[in-house]
Amino acid sequence: MRVTPNNTWPVLALLTLLLMPVVASAQGGIPRTAPVVAKADSDSVAATITPSTTDTAVSSRDRSFFGRIRNSALGQLYIKGGVCMHPLLLCAIIGLVLIVERLWTLSRARTNTRKLMLEVTEALRTEGPDAALQMCQRSRGPIAAIMHAGLLRAERGPEAVEKAINSAGAIEMAHLERGLLALASVSNVAPLLGFLGTVTGMIAAFAAIAAAEQVSAKLVAKGIEEALITTAAGLMIAVPVSAFYSYFVLQIDRFVLEMEEASADLVDELIDLDRPSRPNGRPPLSRS
Numbered sequence: 001m002r003v004t005p006n007n008t009w010p011v012l013a014l015l016t017l018l019l020m021p022v023v024a025s026a027q028g029g030i031p032r033t034a035p036v037v038a039k040a041d042s043d044s045v046a047a048t049i050t051p052s053t054t055d056t057a058v059s060s061r062d063r064s065f066f067g068r069i070r071n072s073a074l075g076q077l078y079i080k081g082g083v084c085m086h087p088l089l090l091c092a093i094i095g096l097v098l099i100v101e102r103l104w105t106l107s108r109a110r111t112n113t114r115k116l117m118l119e120v121t122e123a124l125r126t127e128g129p130d131a132a133l134q135m136c137q138r139s140r141g142p143i144a145a146i147m148h149a150g151l152l153r154a155e156r157g158p159e160a161v162e163k164a165i166n167s168a169g170a171i172e173m174a175h176l177e178r179g180l181l182a183l184a185s186v187s188n189v190a191p192l193l194g195f196l197g198t199v200t201g202m203i204a205a206f207a208a209i210a211a212a213e214q215v216s217a218k219l220v221a222k223g224i225e226e227a228l229i230t231t232a233a234g235l236m237i238a239v240p241v242s243a244f245y246s247y248f249v250l251q252i253d254r255f256v257l258e259m260e261e262a263s264a265d266l267v268d269e270l271i272d273l274d275r276p277s278r279p280n281g282r283p284p285l286s287r288s
Contacts, residue, residue, distance in 0.1 A: 080222075081229040082204075084197030088190060088233050095186040095241040098179045102244070106251050109176065111141040113258045120147060121269055129154045142172035142255055143262050150266050158271050165263040172259065176252045180245065187241040194234020201227030 069075045078085050116139055123131040129151050136148035149168035153160040205223025212219050 077229055080225055081233060082197060082200060082226045084193055084200060084230045085233060087193050088197075088230065088237060091186050091190045091193065092237050095183065095190075095237060098183045098186070099241070099244045102179055102183070102248050105178075106176070106248065109141045109255065111139065111143060113143050113262060116143060116147075117262055117265055120266070124151075124269060124273065142169075142176065143258055145172055146259055146263055147266055150263065150270075154270055158267050161270055162263070162267050165266070169256075169259050169263065173252075173256065176255055180248060180252075183241060183245050183248070187238045187245055190237040190241070191234045194231045194238075197230020197234070198227040201225070201230065 070079070078089070081088075116135075120132045120135050123135050133148060133151050136144045136151065146165050146168040150161040150165040153164040201223045203223070204226065205220040208219050208223060209215055
């Protein structure tokens with residue numbers, strides 16, 4: 001049938017009646033699905049906002065000084081080492097402080113003994129004991145200290161001088177050896193603490209084995225790792241501390257040898273200066 005302008009209206013009416021249910025169903029579905037989509041969008045936005053805020057707080061903590069230390073390789077090893085790492089850290093701090101203090105003290109005590117002895121002898125021969133005393137006061141170190149103590153007793157004779165030098169030498173030795181006992185204790189205690197951590201780690205490993213029904217390598221790895229970390233930490237502390245202790249002992253022995261040589265030279269010089277004055281009736285090494 002040919003469609004004419006007169007019969008187009010029934011066709012349009014029929015098409016309208018057929019399409020109205022489809023349009024109505026489509027328009028009715030929009031309100032039902034829109035809230036779901038909106039809810040999903042709000043949930044996704046909340047889910048997007050919440051992790052970002054948490055990540056920002058975590059990242060700010062990680063960027064702090066202690067956070068960087070905790071996340072570093074040494075920090076992770078310290079955490080895995082267990083409770084025995086705390087006394088080991090204390091031993092490391094004490095050892096470091098004592099080493100720095102002894103290095104500073106011994107470096108200040110070091111002096112040119114030969115040059116000092118020549119200057120004191122020259123002043124003693126030309127200007128007397130007072131000039132030699134001033135020379136010792138201007139110098140630092142144990143050598144100058146014992147020579148100063150001996151020159152203060154120069155008027156009382158060589159025996160008094162030698163006694164004063166011995167007393168001053170004992171005092172200077174005590175100052176030089178200060179802190180060495182604590183340093184030796186650190187070098188002895190640190191490996192023992194490491195071995196204690198080894199024992200506690202193995203105890204934890206065997207306890208995990210006893211509590212588990214099926215034994216696996218991952219089960220005992222934590223305890224074995226703790227044992228090895230504490231042992232390594234104790235040895236890493238003890239080895240340099242023992243090396244510095246031996247170095248300090250050698251330095252102190254050198255100071256002792258120099259003090260003995262300087263005291264012997266001073267006593268001999270005072271005896272030589274005292275001999276020609278006695279026939280004239282003058283007191284020995286009087287400060288006239």
